[in-house]
Amino acid sequence: MAIITTQALTKRYGTAVTALADLTVQIEPGITGLVGANGAGKSTLIKTMLGLLAPTGGQLRVLGLDPTRQGEQVRARVGYMPENDSLPPDVSAAEFVTHMGRMSGLPRAAARERASEVLRHVGLYEERYRQIGGYSTGMKQRVKLAQSLVHDPELLLLDEPTNGLDPAGRDAMLDLVHRIGTEFGISVVVCSHLLGEVEQIADGLVAIEAGRLLRADRVSSMTARTAVLAVEVDEGTDELAAALSARGVRIGHDGAALMTPVESPATYDLVRDVIVDLGLPLHRLEERRHRVAELFGSPAAHAAAPASAGTDEGRSGDE
Numbered sequence: 001m002a003i004i005t006t007q008a009l010t011k012r013y014g015t016a017v018t019a020l021a022d023l024t025v026q027i028e029p030g031i032t033g034l035v036g037a038n039g040a041g042k043s044t045l046i047k048t049m050l051g052l053l054a055p056t057g058g059q060l061r062v063l064g065l066d067p068t069r070q071g072e073q074v075r076a077r078v079g080y081m082p083e084n085d086s087l088p089p090d091v092s093a094a095e096f097v098t099h100m101g102r103m104s105g106l107p108r109a110a111a112r113e114r115a116s117e118v119l120r121h122v123g124l125y126e127e128r129y130r131q132i133g134g135y136s137t138g139m140k141q142r143v144k145l146a147q148s149l150v151h152d153p154e155l156l157l158l159d160e161p162t163n164g165l166d167p168a169g170r171d172a173m174l175d176l177v178h179r180i181g182t183e184f185g186i187s188v189v190v191c192s193h194l195l196g197e198v199e200q201i202a203d204g205l206v207a208i209e210a211g212r213l214l215r216a217d218r219v220s221s222m223t224a225r226t227a228v229l230a231v232e233v234d235e236g237t238d239e240l241a242a243a244l245s246a247r248g249v250r251i252g253h254d255g256a257a258l259m260t261p262v263e264s265p266a267t268y269d270l271v272r273d274v275i276v277d278l279g280l281p282l283h284r285l286e287e288r289r290h291r292v293a294e295l296f297g298s299p300a301a302h303a304a305a306p307a308s309a310g311t312d313e314g315r316s317g318d319e
C-alpha cells in the first residue's frame, strides 16, 4: 500500500510562482528518490507532506493522514531533515538531539537515551559532547539526520542530505541512508538534484520538473537489463567477431566492445569458450544495463545526468 499519495496537488506562491502543478503520484514503502533540478518543487512537496505548507489545490495523504488538517499527527510519525543548516552552534549534538526528542514528546531520560542511540547510528557517538559549531559539514548533516530519527519515525523525509559534502562524504551519507532504509525498515523519501546519486540507493524514483511529474517508477523497471552482452578484448577484436559469427552468434559493435544478444545463459559460456580457445586477453564481459539518466528525455534530467555519470562509474562500473 502506498505511504504517500497525491492527487492533482498544486501549490502556488502568490500569483506568480506555481511550485507544484497538478501533481499526481503514489510513493510505495521503501527508499524513494525524489529528483529534479533546483527549483523543480521538491522542497515544496516535502513541506506540504509535513503539513508545514498548505496546498493551493488537490489532495495529499501521508501514512493515510491529511497533513493539512492532521499536521501534528503526521509529524509525530515522520522524521524530517531540512535542506538548510539550521543547527544551533553553541550546544553539543547530544544536547540538541535530546532536546528534539523532548520536543517530540519523549520523557527526559528516554530522550537522552534515544539521542545517544541515534547519534551512534549516524557515527557521531564519540563526538556527541562537542559543540555543533565546531563540526564539519558532514558531521552537521549527520546531526540533522540523527534529529530526524530521534522519535522513531515510520517515514523519513530527507531534503538534499548530501548537500555540501565531498564525494567521500556523499557516499558515506548515501550508505547511511540506505542502511536506515534497509536495516531499520523505515521508509525514506530522499530529495536530490543528482539523479545518479539517489539511483544508487533507491527502490523507486519520482522525477519532477517545474512542479510537474516527469516519471515515477521502480528503479528496477527503469534500469531493466537489456539482453545484450558487451565483450571487450585488449587485442583480437576482429578475430573474436569472426569466430563468434562462425558459431551463429549475432555481433554488433559499440566502440571497442562487441555486442551480442543474450539468447540464453549458454551465450556467456559460448563467448567465454571462444575467447579461451583463441587465447585472447579479456578486458570486459558484462550485461549492459540502462542508466536511469538515459531514460529521461527532459532538460532537467539532462542537467542531472553529468553528475550521475561520475558517481555511477565509481560505484557500479556500468557503462
Ligand SMILES: Nc1ncnc2c1ncn2[C@@H]1O[C@H](COP(=O)(O)OP(=O)(O)OP(=O)(O)O)[C@@H](O)[C@H]1O
Residues within 6 Å of the ligand: 013, 017, 018, 019, 036, 037, 038, 039, 040, 041, 042, 043, 044, 045, 160, 193
Ligand atoms: N516561499 C516562497 N515564495 C515564493 N516562491 C518560492 C518560495 N519557496 C519556493 N519558491 C519557488 O518555488 C519553486 C520551487 O521551489 P522548491 O524550493 O520547492 O524547489 P526545489 O526543487 O526544492 O529546489 P531547491 O533544491 O533549489 O530548493 C521555485 O521556483 C522557487 O523559487
